Amino acid sequence: VLDxxxxxxxxxxxxxTFALMLLGVAIGFVVGVLPGLGGAVTLxxxxxxxxxxxxxxVFAFLLGMWVVTSTTxxxxxxxxxxxxxSTSAAAMLDGYPMTRRGEAGRAxxxxxxxxxxxxxxxxxxxxxxxxVIRPLIxxxxxxxxxxxxxxxxxxxxxxxxxxxxxxxLMAGFGFVIGMIGLDSSSGIPRYTFGQLDLWDxxxxxxxxxxxxxxxxxxxxxxxxxxxxxxxxxxxxxxxGVGRGVRDAFTHWWLVIRSSGIGVGLGVxxxxxxxxxxxxxxxxxxxxxxxxxxxxxxxxxGVLAAGANNNAKDSGSLIPTIAFGIPGSVGTAVLLGAxxxxxxxxxxxxxxxxxxxxxxxxxxxxxxxxVAVAVAFVILRPLARLTYIRGTLLVPFLLVLVGIxxxxxxxxxxxxxxxxxxxxxxxxxxxxxxxxxxxxxxAILGAIAERYLFLSYxxxxxxxxxxxxxxxxxxxxxxAIARPVVSSARARSTARRPGGDMPDEGPAQDATxxxxxxx
Amino acid sequence: xxxxxxxxNRALPLAAAGLLALSGCGGDDGGxxxxxxxxxxxxxxxxxxxxGETSLTGKTVRLVVGTDPGGGYDAYARMVAxxxxxxxxxxxxxxxxxxxxxxxxxxxxxxxxxxxxxxMIMNAQGNVSSRIAGVQGANFEIAELSxxxxxxxxxxxxxxxxxxxxxxxxxxxxxxxxxxIGTTGLGSAAYINGALVNEVFDLGGKLITGYDxxxxxxxxxxxxxxxxxxxxxxxxxxxxxxxxAIALLVLDAERSEELPDIPTILEQDxxxxxxxxxxxxxxLGEIGRPLIGPPxxxxxxxxxxxxxxxxxxxxxxxxxxxxxxxxxxxxxxxxETQALAEEVASPPKQYEDFLKKAYQGS
Numbered sequence: 010v011l012d013x014x015x016x017x018x019x020x021x022x023x024x025x026t027f028a029l030m031l032l033g034v035a036i037g038f039v040v041g042v043l044p045g046l047g048g049a050v051t052l053x054x055x056x057x058x059x060x061x062x063x064x065x066x067v068f069a070f071l072l073g074m075w076v077v078t079s080t081t082x083x084x085x086x087x088x089x090x091x092x093x094x095s096t097s098a099a100a101m102l103d104g105y106p107m108t109r110r111g112e113a114g115r116a117x118x119x120x121x122x123x124x125x126x127x128x129x130x131x132x133x134x135x136x137x138x139x140x141v142i143r144p145l146i147x148x149x150x151x152x153x154x155x156x157x158x159x160x161x162x163x164x165x166x167x168x169x170x171x172x173x174x175x176x177x178l179m180a181g182f183g184f185v186i187g188m189i190g191l192d193s194s195s196g197i198p199r200y201t202f203g204q205l206d207l208w209d210x211x212x213x214x215x216x217x218x219x220x221x222x223x224x225x226x227x228x229x230x231x232x233x234x235x236x237x238x239x240x241x242x243x244x245x246x247x248x249g250v251g252r253g254v255r256d257a258f259t260h261w262w263l264v265i266r267s268s269g270i271g272v273g274l275g276v277x278x279x280x281x282x283x284x285x286x287x288x289x290x291x292x293x294x295x296x297x298x299x300x301x302x303x304x305x306x307x308x309x310g311v312l313a314a315g316a317n318n319n320a321k322d323s324g325s326l327i328p329t330i331a332f333g334i335p336g337s338v339g340t341a342v343l344l345g346a347x348x349x350x351x352x353x354x355x356x357x358x359x360x361x362x363x364x365x366x367x368x369x370x371x372x373x374x375x376x377x378x379v380a381v382a383v384a385f386v387i388l389r390p391l392a393r394l395t396y397i398r399g400t401l402l403v404p405f406l407l408v409l410v411g412i413x414x415x416x417x418x419x420x421x422x423x424x425x426x427x428x429x430x431x432x433x434x435x436x437x438x439x440x441x442x443x444x445x446x447x448x449x450x451a452i453l454g455a456i457a458e459r460y461l462f463l464s465y466x467x468x469x470x471x472x473x474x475x476x477x478x479x480x481x482x483x484x485x486x487x488a489i490a491r492p493v494v495s496s497a498r499a500r501s502t503a504r505r506p507g508g509d510m511p512d513e514g515p516a517q518d519a520t521x522x523x524x525x526x527x
Numbered sequence: 528x529x530x531x532x533x534x535x536n537r538a539l540p541l542a543a544a545g546l547l548a549l550s551g552c553g554g555d556d557g558g559x560x561x562x563x564x565x566x567x568x569x570x571x572x573x574x575x576x577x578x579g580e581t582s583l584t585g586k587t588v589r590l591v592v593g594t595d596p597g598g599g600y601d602a603y604a605r606m607v608a609x610x611x612x613x614x615x616x617x618x619x620x621x622x623x624x625x626x627x628x629x630x631x632x633x634x635x636x637x638x639x640x641x642x643x644x645x646x647m648i649m650n651a652q653g654n655v656s657s658r659i660a661g662v663q664g665a666n667f668e669i670a671e672l673s674x675x676x677x678x679x680x681x682x683x684x685x686x687x688x689x690x691x692x693x694x695x696x697x698x699x700x701x702x703x704x705x706x707x708i709g710t711t712g713l714g715s716a717a718y719i720n721g722a723l724v725n726e727v728f729d730l731g732g733k734l735i736t737g738y739d740x741x742x743x744x745x746x747x748x749x750x751x752x753x754x755x756x757x758x759x760x761x762x763x764x765x766x767x768x769x770x771x772a773i774a775l776l777v778l779d780a781e782r783s784e785e786l787p788d789i790p791t792i793l794e795q796d797x798x799x800x801x802x803x804x805x806x807x808x809x810x811l812g813e814i815g816r817p818l819i820g821p822p823x824x825x826x827x828x829x830x831x832x833x834x835x836x837x838x839x840x841x842x843x844x845x846x847x848x849x850x851x852x853x854x855x856x857x858x859x860x861x862x863e864t865q866a867l868a869e870e871v872a873s874p875p876k877q878y879e880d881f882l883k884k885a886y887q888g889s
Contacts, residue, residue, distance in 0.1 A: 060848065
């Protein structure tokens with residue numbers, strides 16, 4: 010195996026192959042930063058250029074491009090509050106508030122470093138899982154996936170923060186939105202109002218772009234100021250990058266857990282990166298010592314999102330390589346390219362073609378390292394953009410938001426979805442209703458329902474006896490019980506008047522919310 | 528080299544199969560074939576390939592795909608687009624407009640421009656059968672769409688897991704085990720094909736509808752959650768070549784070149800009634816993946832498009848790309864495809880009833 014690791018590296022270090030990977034990284038860098046142009050579509054556009062390449066060159070180029078989009082998508086999320094990729098939405102939840110506080114450097118340092126660490130972790134898991142990859146995947150099935158989505162849904166409690174009732178109401182609203190579309194089991198259209206556009210449900214991309222990006226742009230319009238508040242007269246240097254990088258290492262255990270969630274959920278074809286980023290984020294908040302400051306610029310939220318979103322790419326490559334079954338849209342396109350290049354995924358990739366698989370692992374690591382290094386170089390001028398007056402920046406951001414919503418599936422309806430989501434987002438910010446529970450419910454509700462139905466139609470109720478399912482149910486119960494128990498304990502020890510009184514954390518919050526008014 | 532226009536060109540097998548026999552229509556003799564265009568060309572016959580001056584020259588033509596990137600329709604569209612553009616002297620741009628199994632893209636085609644700048648690659652089996660079944664949202668007339676030509680048509684096949692309970696289709700029929708058949712939802716191609724064999728062979732199987740994507744169903748097959756998985760040959764071959772699945776039955780009149788040892792459904796012992804059902808179903812599959820324009824497409828543009836497509840499919844480059852990417856072509860002229868569509872538009876009552884049931888569940 011070590012031999013294969015070495016051979017894989019040699020394959021990649023062929024000058025021409027390496028140059029093609031760098032070209033891919035350059036393209037992926039730009040695509041990632043720009044909202045709208047997604048990694049999967051760009052991959053499809055690039056495939057004709059790979060016809061004349063060697064197999065090793067094909068994936069050095071394509072894989073190098075694709076993995077980098079996740080990394081650089083975070084930059085846009087953190088700086089402008091608009092997700093550069095649909096998988097980068099969670100990075101803005103805390104990254105953007107940090108930018109507004111003038112801590113863009115630290116947030117970017119953290120998100121880039123955790124991205125790199127996530128990519129390395131994902132690549133290691135990919136490499137290490139090779140002997141056990143097939144039985145591992147086959148041990149899981151729809152029942153386990155259903156239980157996993159339930160675990161994800163328990164994070165609604167943590168994500169709701171102090172306003173559990175509001176969080177649950179938002180989640181209920183999210184479930185309704187998630188219901189829209191053709192029911193997968195019986196084919197009955199739900200809440201589609203005779204619109205064919207709604208058959209496949211509300212697309213996640215315009216929802217996320219509107220709820221977060223659109224809402225922030227509107228806020229910016231109303232405030233007529235720059236995104237970041239000028240710290241002192243004239244001093245606009247971007248500092249704290251090093252601190253952000255150090256944050257990634259001091260919170261190493263969080264980074265590893267978030268990466269693990271990314272790899273694990275990335276493996277499952279029906280879940281993918283859009284889901285896992287919010288689960289990783291929710292998990293970070295649920296396990297944090299300062300859950301109240303999440304959404305207001307907590308570095309842990311940034312780290313969890315960054316690490317997760319790069320590790321998930323390795324995860325979705327696992328079934329692609331082991332079975333020829335793509336775990337995401339991006340890997341579906343990649344698979345097509347592999348077949349054209351004459352690589353047949355499946356058992357061979359794990360035995361005779363092992364060096365090729367190993368060189369994919371190397372591409373994930375090296376491409377991300379290159380992208381992060383480049384990002385650090387150009388990060389200062391980029392971050393300075395956030396000091397531009399809002400009135401000048403807003404037109405550009407509006408265009409980005411509009412294109413971002415439309416180009417996900419070239420549908421005009423998505424523009425309206427984005428605008429409606431932006432309106433909801435602004436109201437939620439103004440009146441302090443949590444947005445993430447809504448989004449998590451909208452995404453996970455429909456998936457949970459589908460896996461429940463699938464489990465039942467495959468094996469009646471006998472899947473409830475599956476040990477993996479039982480273990481995951483226990484995790485759910487623990488997740489629900491923990492906050493209840495701890496809050497009951499807190500109440501019994503120190504009963505305070507008006508349970509909603511903010512303690513240290515939310516003081517920051519008050520200024521943030523009303524920023525638009527002043 | 529000439530051949531019967533309705534005979535499918537399955538002569539471009541996967542490179543991995545090692546069989547590179549280039550017989551059949553539009554094969555290795557590419558460019559020299561322009562003078563003797565396949566039969567049926569009316570408007571198209573006058574012009575010759577490579578003149579580069581058409582009614583669409585200098586324009587941008589949108590070629591819409593009704594699915595996300597990554598699938599077969601997307602791959603075919605992206606493969607054909609540049610060659611079509613070269614022949615037209617136009618920019619042919621591929622756009623993905625996913626939704627409602629491709630019906631959304633069909634509906635925007637109906638509402639779109641009729642000057643030849645808005646085309647799509649249609650999932651004929653899915654979209655036409657939803658029209659026959661009277662699905663809400665499928666409001667087009669099958670025979671009135673403008674058919675530019677057929678890009679490809681591969682048979683649907685039924686597969687099992689390589690370590691599953693069956694080694695052959697005879698095993699499936701002999702076993703009395705109510706197999707679970709994976710599908711990607713009511714009315715999906717997998718559902719219709721699964722329902723067909725379930726009914727014709729009286730398998731007593733259960734159609735599983737909850738899979739969101741073919742990927743999930745493929746994993747389900749390997750893990751033994753389901754026993755049978757219907758699918759398009761070129762997409763199922765991936766799992767077969769990976770060693771995880773085996774082909775059991777080909778839903779076609781003739782054996783497949785890629786799977787010469789696998790029996791066809793018509794080789795089986797069928798009652799007359801079932802035979803009729805299967806033949807109606809095969810006729811629908813025959814339309815395959817056509818390029819279409821809206822009803823009432825401008826006559827001149829349609830002629831130019833048909834001619835350009837024919838010329839594009841005669842170039843060596845396109846044939847070579849198809850072969851290398853394992854996406855076999857089986858070109859039919861627009862007129863021939865149109866004729867197939869007209870035939871399919873009024874199916875036997877029995878088949879119509881079958882499709883209606885397949886869309887509503889039972």
